[in-house]
Amino acid sequence: MKSTKTTSLDIAARAGVSQSTVSRALRDSPQVSAATRRQIQRIAKEMGYTVDRNASRLRAQTTSTLALLLCEDEPESHINPFFLSILSSVAHAAAGHGYDLLVTFQQLSENWVQDFQDAHRADGIMLLGIRDRESYDAQLIALAASGTPFVIWGLDYHVPGVSSYVTCQNEQSAREITTHLIRLGHRHFAFVGRTSAANPEFTHRYHGYLDALASHAIATDPGRHIAANSAEAEGYDAVEALLAGGGPLDAIVCASDLIAIGAMAALRDRGLDVPGDVAVVGYDDLPIAQYTRPALTTVRQDTELAGRKLVEHLIRLIAGQVVLPDELPVSLMIRQSCGA
Amino acid sequence: MKSTKTTSLDIAARAGVSQSTVSRALRDSPQVSAATRRQIQRIAKEMGYTVDRNASRLRAQTTSTLALLLCEDEPESHINPFFLSILSSVAHAAAGHGYDLLVTFQQLSENWVQDFQDAHRADGIMLLGIRDRESYDAQLIALAASGTPFVIWGLDYHVPGVSSYVTCQNEQSAREITTHLIRLGHRHFAFVGRTSAANPEFTHRYHGYLDALASHAIATDPGRHIAANSAEAEGYDAVEALLAGGGPLDAIVCASDLIAIGAMAALRDRGLDVPGDVAVVGYDDLPIAQYTRPALTTVRQDTELAGRKLVEHLIRLIAGQVVLPDELPVSLMIRQSCGA
DNA sequence: CTGAAAGCGCTTACAG
DNA sequence: CTGAAAGCGCTTACAG
Numbered sequence: 001m002k003s004t005k006t007t008s009l010d011i012a013a014r015a016g017v018s019q020s021t022v023s024r025a026l027r028d029s030p031q032v033s034a035a036t037r038r039q040i041q042r043i044a045k046e047m048g049y050t051v052d053r054n055a056s057r058l059r060a061q062t063t064s065t066l067a068l069l070l071c072e073d074e075p076e077s078h079i080n081p082f083f084l085s086i087l088s089s090v091a092h093a094a095a096g097h098g099y100d101l102l103v104t105f106q107q108l109s110e111n112w113v114q115d116f117q118d119a120h121r122a123d124g125i126m127l128l129g130i131r132d133r134e135s136y137d138a139q140l141i142a143l144a145a146s147g148t149p150f151v152i153w154g155l156d157y158h159v160p161g162v163s164s165y166v167t168c169q170n171e172q173s174a175r176e177i178t179t180h181l182i183r184l185g186h187r188h189f190a191f192v193g194r195t196s197a198a199n200p201e202f203t204h205r206y207h208g209y210l211d212a213l214a215s216h217a218i219a220t221d222p223g224r225h226i227a228a229n230s231a232e233a234e235g236y237d238a239v240e241a242l243l244a245g246g247g248p249l250d251a252i253v254c255a256s257d258l259i260a261i262g263a264m265a266a267l268r269d270r271g272l273d274v275p276g277d278v279a280v281v282g283y284d285d286l287p288i289a290q291y292t293r294p295a296l297t298t299v300r301q302d303t304e305l306a307g308r309k310l311v312e313h314l315i316r317l318i319a320g321q322v323v324l325p326d327e328l329p330v331s332l333m334i335r336q337s338c339g340a
Numbered sequence: 341m342k343s344t345k346t347t348s349l350d351i352a353a354r355a356g357v358s359q360s361t362v363s364r365a366l367r368d369s370p371q372v373s374a375a376t377r378r379q380i381q382r383i384a385k386e387m388g389y390t391v392d393r394n395a396s397r398l399r400a401q402t403t404s405t406l407a408l409l410l411c412e413d414e415p416e417s418h419i420n421p422f423f424l425s426i427l428s429s430v431a432h433a434a435a436g437h438g439y440d441l442l443v444t445f446q447q448l449s450e451n452w453v454q455d456f457q458d459a460h461r462a463d464g465i466m467l468l469g470i471r472d473r474e475s476y477d478a479q480l481i482a483l484a485a486s487g488t489p490f491v492i493w494g495l496d497y498h499v500p501g502v503s504s505y506v507t508c509q510n511e512q513s514a515r516e517i518t519t520h521l522i523r524l525g526h527r528h529f530a531f532v533g534r535t536s537a538a539n540p541e542f543t544h545r546y547h548g549y550l551d552a553l554a555s556h557a558i559a560t561d562p563g564r565h566i567a568a569n570s571a572e573a574e575g576y577d578a579v580e581a582l583l584a585g586g587g588p589l590d591a592i593v594c595a596s597d598l599i600a601i602g603a604m605a606a607l608r609d610r611g612l613d614v615p616g617d618v619a620v621v622g623y624d625d626l627p628i629a630q631y632t633r634p635a636l637t638t639v640r641q642d643t644e645l646a647g648r649k650l651v652e653h654l655i656r657l658i659a660g661q662v663v664l665p666d667e668l669p670v671s672l673m674i675r676q677s678c679g680a
Numbered sequence: 681c682t683g684a685a686a687g688c689g690c691t692t693a694c695a696g
Numbered sequence: 697c698t699g700a701a702a703g704c705g706c707t708t709a710c711a712g
Contacts, residue, residue: 007690055688
């Protein structure tokens with residue numbers, strides 16, 4: 001089946017030039033005359049030849065590969081579909097820049113740092129899903145110390161010249177969506193989402209939420225802040241805890257859409273109407289958010305832009321160029337679950 | 341920052357053996373004495389050495405890499421979260437077998453076949469999301485002819501010795517879930533999902549559905565079969581078309597959960613109760629299916645097993661071993677949207 | 681069990 | 697603008 005492999009020497013023989021010239025022509029080197037280059041490229045195409053990546057990478061001491069590490073808390077835990085959108089965008093962007101994309105799902109227990117760096121598997125690394133900074137700290141420091149370029153999504157940690165990060169305007173957008181609820185007349189708020197120094201995205205959203213309440217002199221009760229990771233089940237349980245706590249409640253700000261969807265299910269199961277009795281808002285704007293009933297009011301993160309930025313930052317870092325972290329704009333998606 | 345690279349020669353010098361012995365020891369060759377092997381492995385660890393993959397791959401003419409191609413209809417179209425689960429499982433399985441995983445999102449217009457094969461980027465390919473066999477036919481034939489091992493999810497196309505496929509018991513499970521609805525007393529059915537020779541999964545599900553109806557002598561009307569791809573919006577529109585058609589309707593069998601979620605939203609928007617007025621069932625058991633209200637009755641596909649099988653088949657194919665296509669068992673997840 | 685040597689298929693100074 | 701040559705870091709016959 002498989003015919004013997006075509007190498008640059010075969011092309012050279014056919015074109016009547018040296019192997020070096022073939023190599024140059026295929027890399028669009030200006031050193032080769034236009035006529036020779038065209039001829040060589042034509043022959044290469046005819047013979048179905050493509051450069052052997054292993055050889056070129058070995059020789060050029062590069063990998064032309066970007067790695068994407070998706071960190072998950074536990075093996076086989078459900079991953080937020082939000083990351084699928086980013087992954088898709090990253091894959092397109094990487095391909096557009098001529099890079100291969102290596103994808104790994106990692107648990108934080110594993111020591112991926114040394115592995116990736118020394119095995120020359122990728123020129124740089126993108127980290128998604130790092131929510132618990134403390135657990136990752138040692139690995140991040142080691143990564144930075146090794147000089148491996150990397151970019152983080154959602155965590156504002158960066159070492160100039162080595163790493164960068166891309167995140168979105170978490171605090172500001174949470175302030176906006178909470179203010180929207182206040183304007184609608186809601187006064188008894190709760191926030192669902194685990195916050196800590198270790199979980200920066202949710203923490204920033206929480207701060208924006210608190211800030212909006214404070215600006216309107218609305219009191220908050222620590223009991224109205226329930227920790228939850230981004231999963232429907234945790235949103236569901238959080239609402240049960242909230243209702244068990246008693247007291248008036250007319251709006252729940254959730255740190256993610258998945259949490260909000262679980263929260264809405266719990267409210268419904270308790271016979272409460274959304275938004276009639278309790279308004280609910282989420283964060284992410286997953287595709288499904290348009291199709292829950294009531295449709296979910298949420299904050300849209302531009303995953304297409306996020307993926308592109310991640311790749312651009314990483315490529316600049318690899319090239320030794322200056323990179324400044326990016327905070328991407330978001331947009332409020334007002335639908336029915338907030339009451340308007 | 342980055343120190344000069346450690347090579348097997350450095351290890352050899354330190355261990356006082358030849359470079360060949362280092363190479364053998366690190367590959368656990370039985371040719372090396374246990375004592376020497378242990379010592380070399382210890383030194384390698386101390387020096388933070390890992391084999392340079394580009395060099396070893398070039399030399400051994402292999403890639404130790406598996407490619408996963410996710411085919412999408414249009415650039416940036418939403419991808420079914422179902423594939424995220426499979427992707428996660430594939431990533432774990434590939435890592436477990438010592439393979440890297442290259443991920444690409446492809447449109448069918450692109451000619452990925454030659455690319456992958458000739459560029460020595462992967463030892464084998466997994467194809468997900470090929471729903472339209474006709475469009476891919478030429479590429480599949482070319483792939484098979486090139487001798488590149490590949491495995492397809494969901495499409496029963498295979499060339500013994502070169503390719504295989506993994507799918508699930510689509511027809512049988514659709515028959516079961518439809519029968520369940522019939523037992524519940526539903527008599528006026530519709531099916532939403534695009535079927536054609538080109539879309540085997542949905543087609544098999546449709547056949548199972550028709551079969552169940554026929555077994556119970558329930559009449560079907562071609563107008564009650566609406567084509568739809570796996571997306572909430574298409575499910576939504578399909579229900580509008582169904583309702584516009586008029587006539588009694590008390591159960592909708594959807595070819596995917598995404599379609600079902602869109603369908604439920606449309607019914608709700610028309611003031612119809614699910615399952616009171618119309619029962620709805622889906623397919624896939626996405627995590628969200630437990631949290632729609634009513635919770636969605638659906639068919640669970642074991643994505644963890646699916647990913648593992650895909651990788652196992654591919655690795656066997658690469659090793660030249662015999663592989664028989666797999667049809668995985670599924671399970672009915674009875675929740676509320678069916679009326680029991 | 682170990683070593684010396686060849687060679688995988690490229691890229692890239694160096695020389696012309 | 698082109699060629700001859702070195703060498704990236706391994707793996708693996710071959711010889712002992």
